[in-house]
Amino acid sequence: MKRKLDQNDEPSPQQLQPKETREEQPKEQQKPTTAEPSFADLGLDPRLVQAVAKQNFEKPTLVQQKAIPLALQGQDVLCKASTGSGKTAVYVLPLLSGILKRKSTDATPFTAALILAPTRELADQVFKVIEQFSAFCSKDIHAAKLTENVSDAVQRSLLSNVPDIVVSTPARAWHNINSSALSVDKLQYLVLDEADLVLSYGYNEDMENISRSLPKGVQTIMMSATLSAELDTLKGIFCRNPTLLDVKEELGDEDEKLAQFYVKCAEDDKWLLSYLIFKLQLIKGPCLIFVADIDRAYRLKLFFEQFSIRSCILNSELPLNSRIKVIEEFNRGIYDIIIASDEKSEVFGDLAIGEDGKSKDIKPEAEKKDGDAAEKESEKSKKKRKTQKRDAEYGVSRGVDFRNVAAVINFDLPTSASSYIHRIGRTARAGRTGMALSFVIPSDQFGKHKPTSLKSTEHDEKILARIIRQQAKLNRKVEPYNFSKTQMDAFRYRMNDALRAVTKVAIREARTRELRQELLRSETLKRYFEENPAELAHLRHDGELGRTTRQQPHLKHVPDYLLPNGGQKALTSNQIGFVPFKKEGKDKGHKRNKPKGRSFKVGSGRKRDPLKTFKVRRKAK
Numbered sequence: 307m308k309r310k311l312d313q314n315d316e317p318s319p320q321q322l323q324p325k326e327t328r329e330e331q332p333k334e335q336q337k338p339t340t341a342e343p344s345f346a347d348l349g350l351d352p353r354l355v356q357a358v359a360k361q362n363f364e365k366p367t368l369v370q371q372k373a374i375p376l377a378l379q380g381q382d383v384l385c386k387a388s389t390g391s392g393k394t395a396v397y398v399l400p401l402l403s404g405i406l407k408r409k410s411t412d413a414t415p416f417t418a419a420l421i422l423a424p425t426r427e428l429a430d431q432v433f434k435v436i437e438q439f440s441a442f443c444s445k446d447i448h449a450a451k452l453t454e455n456v457s458d459a460v461q462r463s464l465l466s467n468v469p470d471i472v473v474s475t476p477a478r479a480w481h482n483i484n485s486s487a488l489s490v491d492k493l494q495y496l497v498l499d500e501a502d503l504v505l506s507y508g509y510n511e512d513m514e515n516i517s518r519s520l521p522k523g524v525q526t527i528m529m530s531a532t533l534s535a536e537l538d539t540l541k542g543i544f545c546r547n548p549t550l551l552d553v554k555e556e557l558g559d560e561d562e563k564l565a566q567f568y569v570k571c572a573e574d575d576k577w578l579l580s581y582l583i584f585k586l587q588l589i590k591g592p593c594l595i596f597v598a599d600i601d602r603a604y605r606l607k608l609f610f611e612q613f614s615i616r617s618c619i620l621n622s623e624l625p626l627n628s629r630i631k632v633i634e635e636f637n638r639g640i641y642d643i644i645i646a647s648d649e650k651s652e653v654f655g656d657l658a659i660g661e662d663g664k665s666k667d668i669k670p671e672a673e674k675k676d677g678d679a680a681e682k683e684s685e686k687s688k689k690k691r692k693t694q695k696r697d698a699e700y701g702v703s704r705g706v707d708f709r710n711v712a713a714v715i716n717f718d719l720p721t722s723a724s725s726y727i728h729r730i731g732r733t734a735r736a737g738r739t740g741m742a743l744s745f746v747i748p749s750d751q752f753g754k755h756k757p758t759s760l761k762s763t764e765h766d767e768k769i770l771a772r773i774i775r776q777q778a779k780l781n782r783k784v785e786p787y788n789f790s791k792t793q794m795d796a797f798r799y800r801m802n803d804a805l806r807a808v809t810k811v812a813i814r815e816a817r818t819r820e821l822r823q824e825l826l827r828s829e830t831l832k833r834y835f836e837e838n839p840a841e842l843a844h845l846r847h848d849g850e851l852g853r854t855t856r857q858q859p860h861l862k863h864v865p866d867y868l869l870p871n872g873g874q875k876a877l878t879s880n881q882i883g884f885v886p887f888k889k890e891g892k893d894k895g896h897k898r899n900k901p902k903g904r905s906f907k908v909g910s911g912r913k914r915d916p917l918k919t920f921k922v923r924r925k926a927k
């Protein structure tokens with residue numbers, strides 16, 4: 307965050323670093339102590355240890371230290387560890403090691419491992435990790451992924467090469483097993499990644515079917531970030547008596563890595579705050595903004611465009627290739643803001659807010675208006691939805707390895723505490739620091755600003771109470787954050803101007819245009835870009851979409867008179883302040899660097915004049 311800094315504000319080095327020079331933060335794991343095992347000590351094939359070193363993993367994370375030896379011994383394992391703790395390597399390394407060991411004496415080709423993940427993004431990500439870890443034994447390991455949108459014939463030919471490892475979603479895996487394209491007769495390993503989510507994605511039947519087709523004695527590894535009743539069901543289906551590992555980070559460690567805040571605000575204030583946060587660059591570094599549905603994501607993007615704030619979109623409508631590319635480019639630091647519609651959270655949120663314990667039907671925004679017009683609109687949008695192709699195997703808040711995310715913003719609070727865990731788990735990964743900020747609509751404010759009201763936020767306060775309780779159990783705090791209303795109000799008319807310009811027609815048009823563009827990129831141009839990879843760099847995903855939005859050039863910059871006395875410094879004051887990051891130069895967001903007191907001061911020199919900094923940055927864009 308290049309937010310307002312005051313005595314209470316201690317910016318992390320990463321957040322203060324200009325985007326262009328953004329580097330990965332040093333990882334806590336990188337200083338081994340004598341007491342802790344190295345990867346070489348875990349009994350892995352030396353070629354894998356070499357590949358791990360190439361990834362700059364200097365020592366195994368706690369969950370890796372505990373679970374890899376068990377998996378190497380052939381035990382069934384059910385492992386629970388927090389998001390971003392390195393669970394993928396926990397199963398990929400032992401699988402590879404086992405396959406290499408067997409192949410040294412028996413080269414018979416057969417599919418030895420099936421890895422199931424709830425979404426195609428995740429399956430694709432796991433496949434990439436396999437490729438990385440088998441870099442020094444690629445001749446001996448052949449892996450295939452069933453994530454591409456290709457015909458049965460293409461999948462069949464892919465599988466006819468008898469890959470050692472197949473990575474898939476359960477639905478695709480079962481489809482191919484059922485059609486005999488994939489033989490699991492000799493399967494040795496079955497992995498369920500993000501096992502707590504597999505059933506909520508509706509894969510029950512596929513899982514039952516897969517289980518029935520497996521030979522006896524398959525070693526099963528289940529990985530999960532949360533414990534849920536679903537894990538028990540899966541345990542019953544696949545392995546009766548696994549070794550249970552519940553790996554917790556050291557006490558206090560999480561607390562330091564991840565700062566969590568919430569802001570109670572009116573419905574339109576979310577828009578105002580987001581505008582301020584990004585236009586004044588109060589958050590610095592890559593940000594992930596979660597909204598409840600696709601229209602809302604486009605609305606926010608078009609709203610941002612009114613102020614020249616660039617962002618890209620992730621949703622289930624976009625082709626998988628585009629989604630993966632957006633994530634990859636975000637990870638490479640090309641984009642600063644992703645607006646992700648967390649549709650699964652809305653569909654599967656436990657919403658168990660009702661005292662009756664029953665979940666409630668959450669209707670999309672267009673369906674919650676009063677009167678005939680609303681009904682008609684609702685009918686129209688229902689029809690439209692039916693004809694729209696969504697990817698049921700999409701999920702962005704769960705498991706996707708976004709790197710170096712400085713902040714996760716819950717623009718719309720999720721409807722369950724477990725969804726919150728998955729969302730905030732996209733930041734503060736692998737020993738890095740991060741911040742989560744959630745907008746919460748107090749119940750007396752709900753429905754007060756019709757144009758921006760959203761049904762799923764009706765019970766925000768109850769969900770927040772659950773989140774706070776859940777985080778307290780994990781020894782983490784979610785703290786309130788207050789913005790000064792008076793200072794925000796100076797910007798309110800600009801926010802209203804921008805909101806008015808983002809009409810329903812503009813949203814629909816932007817959504818259709820982007821879909822068309824992405825399909826074109828994804829399908830028609832795929833081969834061209836395979837042959838001309840350099841050209842791909844010219845295709846950006848954060849371009850402007852709002853051609854039909856009213857253009858308002860005066861909104862693109864912030865006049866000096868709007869900034870409170872003292873510019874951004876004032877915005878970071880106690881009233882409006884922002885997130886207490888760590889001190890510059892002190893790093894590193896870990897225990898040994900615990901900040902001593904809060905003494906960061908904003909100077910008055912040119913370099914530190916936030917207004918001037920802001921102007922320079924704007925020119926640079």
Ligand SMILES: Nc1ncnc2c1ncn2[C@@H]1O[C@H](COP(=O)(O)OP(=O)(O)OP(=O)(O)O)[C@@H](O)[C@H]1O
Nearest residue numbers: 363365366367389390391392393394531705707736
């Ligand atoms: N031993 C290690 N040292 C340093 N970095 C690591 C280590 N192991 C994994 N990582 C990195 O940590 C990040 C998170 O790893 P991974 O995606 O496996 O976490 P996860 O526990 O599966 O998270 P989630 O629950 O969100 O899926 C990745 O970028 C990975 O490269």
